[in-house]
Amino acid sequence: MPELPEVETFKQYLDSTSLHQVIKVISVSDPRILELDEAEFKKALLQEQFESSERIGKNLFVKTGKIYVLFHFGMTGDMFYSDDLKDEPSHSRVIFSFDNGHYLFYISQRLFGKLNIITDLKAYIKDKKLGPDALNMTKEEFKTAIKRRSGNAKTVLMNQEVISGIGNIYSDEILFQTGIHPKTKFNTLSEEQLSYLFENIKKVLKYGIQEKGILENYSKTYLIPHRDKGGICPKCKRSIERIAINGRHGFFCPHCQPES
DNA sequence: AGCGATGTTCGCCG
DNA sequence: TCGGCGAACATCGC
Numbered sequence: 001m002p003e004l005p006e007v008e009t010f011k012q013y014l015d016s017t018s019l020h021q022v023i024k025v026i027s028v029s030d031p032r033i034l035e036l037d038e039a040e041f042k043k044a045l046l047q048e049q050f051e052s053s054e055r056i057g058k059n060l061f062v063k064t065g066k067i068y069v070l071f072h073f074g075m076t077g078d079m080f081y082s083d084d085l086k087d088e089p090s091h092s093r094v095i096f097s098f099d100n101g102h103y104l105f106y107i108s109q110r111l112f113g114k115l116n117i118i119t120d121l122k123a124y125i126k127d128k129k130l131g132p133d134a135l136n137m138t139k140e141e142f143k144t145a146i147k148r149r150s151g152n153a154k155t156v157l158m159n160q161e162v163i164s165g166i167g168n169i170y171s172d173e174i175l176f177q178t179g180i181h182p183k184t185k186f187n188t189l190s191e192e193q194l195s196y197l198f199e200n201i202k203k204v205l206k207y208g209i210q211e212k213g214i215l216e217n218y219s220k221t222y223l224i225p226h227r228d229k230g231g232i233c234p235k236c237k238r239s240i241e242r243i244a245i246n247g248r249h250g251f252f253c254p255h256c257q258p259e260s
Numbered sequence: 261a262g263c264g265a266t267g268t269t270c271g272c273c274g
Numbered sequence: 275t276c277g278g279c280g281a282a283c284a285t286c287g288c
Contacts, residue, residue, distance in 0.1 A: 003266050032284085058267080075267050076285080091285085110285050112267055151277055160268085169266050215266085247280070249264085 002058055002073035004134055004165030005208025010071070010079055011055045014062065014104070017081040019050050021098035023064075033093040033108055035070075035116040044117045045069065045096075056125065056133050057164025067119050074112025080105045134165035135205050142198050146186060153189070154182035155246040157201075165205070168248045169215070169224060174204050176223035181257045182243065182250050188260060227251045 002010070023045050031038045048064040055061070060071040071079075080089050083102045088095070094106040094115060106115065118124045132141040145163055149156045156162055157171040166174065175182050177200045180193065189197070211217050218224045221234050231240035233253035240251050 006266070072267085075265065077267095110265085110267095110283085112283070112285095114268090149276095155277080158267095167266050213266085246278085248267095 002075075002077055003167035003170050003208075003213075004055075004058060004205050005170070005211075006213035007055055007058050007060055007073060007165075008135070008209045009212045010073070011053050011060055013079060013081070014050070014053055014060070017102075018096070018098070018104045019052065021100050021102065022047060022049055023096050024099050025095075025097035027095040027097070028093070029095075030093045030111065032111055033106070033113060033115055035114045041115070041117060054121075056130060057160055058167070059130070059164070061118060061121060067117055068121055070114070070116040070118050070124075071106065072114040072116075074108060074110060074114070076107075076109035077113040078107040080107060129161045131159070131161050131163045134163045134201055135209075137163065139195075139198055142201075143194070146194070149186040151186055152183045152245060153180050153186050154250050156186045158246060158248075163201075166201070168250065169227070170204060170208065172227065172251050173223050174200050175257060176252060177204060179257055181254075181259045182245055182252050184260050223251065223253070 026042050026045060028034065028038050034041050044067055045064060051063045053060060053062045058072065061068040062071060080087070081102060081104050085103060089105055089107050091107050091109040092105040093108050093111070096104040131145050137145070142163070146156065149162060153175055154171050157166045157174060158168065172182070174197070178193070178197045180189070180197065215224055223234070223240070226232055226234060226240050231251065232238070233240055233256055236253065236255045238253060238255045241254050242249055242251055
């Protein structure tokens with residue numbers, strides 16, 4: 001599921017369900033999801049509580065005592081909270097059992113997600129070269145982040161070292177709403193286009209959060225509901241096209257997003 | 261049966 | 275150094 005709006009939705013879910021409960025048991029059904037030794041992971045968290053969480057891009061950092069647990073969701077991550085083990089979802093990989101009899105399931109169908117323990121958040125962000133959070137960045141941070149970027153617009157938006165949080169689907173939507181062709185060289189965009197792009201990044205991501213990342217519910221005026229073969233542009237009613245960029249498939253409207 | 265999927269990372273090449 | 279490209283990771287559904 002997860003780009004920024006989905007991870008923000010997970011954050012709100014975790015904050016409203018899983019804080020301030022002592023972790024009594026951790027069950028790891030597939031250790032490949034852990035970026036560290038399973039014993040170390042458990043040692044760091046057992047008898048601790050999740051106190052608060054912080055999201056940066058697609059990363060969710062959950063604080064316990066003086067460390068953080070990093071939840072990364074890959075392409076198919078999810079979480080689920082329940083008071084009954086029988087509710088265990090398919091592809092649940094790690095289960096946190098709390099002292100109030102509830103469980104938090106970390107789900108990852110394709111095992112592209114990762115859990116880790118982070119002792120120094122600032123150092124981790126620096127090490128990963130994580131760009132400013134796409135939702136929370138200021139205009140100044142945005143301008144600094146994109147300085148001298150010459151790659152195509154879609155690739156730059158999806159580069160987590162430039163701005164963090166935007167993935168394949170939302171980059172398409174943002175470029176669609178801004179009227180920029182996905183292959184436009186970033187450093188050819190005008191000041192005006194950049195301002196409009198900045199506004200639309202915020203607007204689209206906020207809308208996604210408001211809709212809890214449930215793409216099926218998105219307004220038909222968005223590109224997202226039309227991202228399939230035979231899709232029709234909601235603005236001009238012409239055909240949506242699919243192109244390969246950055247090892248992914250992007251969708252755009254050649255009429256509303258002309259090549260410059 | 262084969263392809264592709266909301267992500268990240270690495271190696272190769274220009 | 276940057277950027278484009280392809281592959282790899284692992285699984286499932288269309």
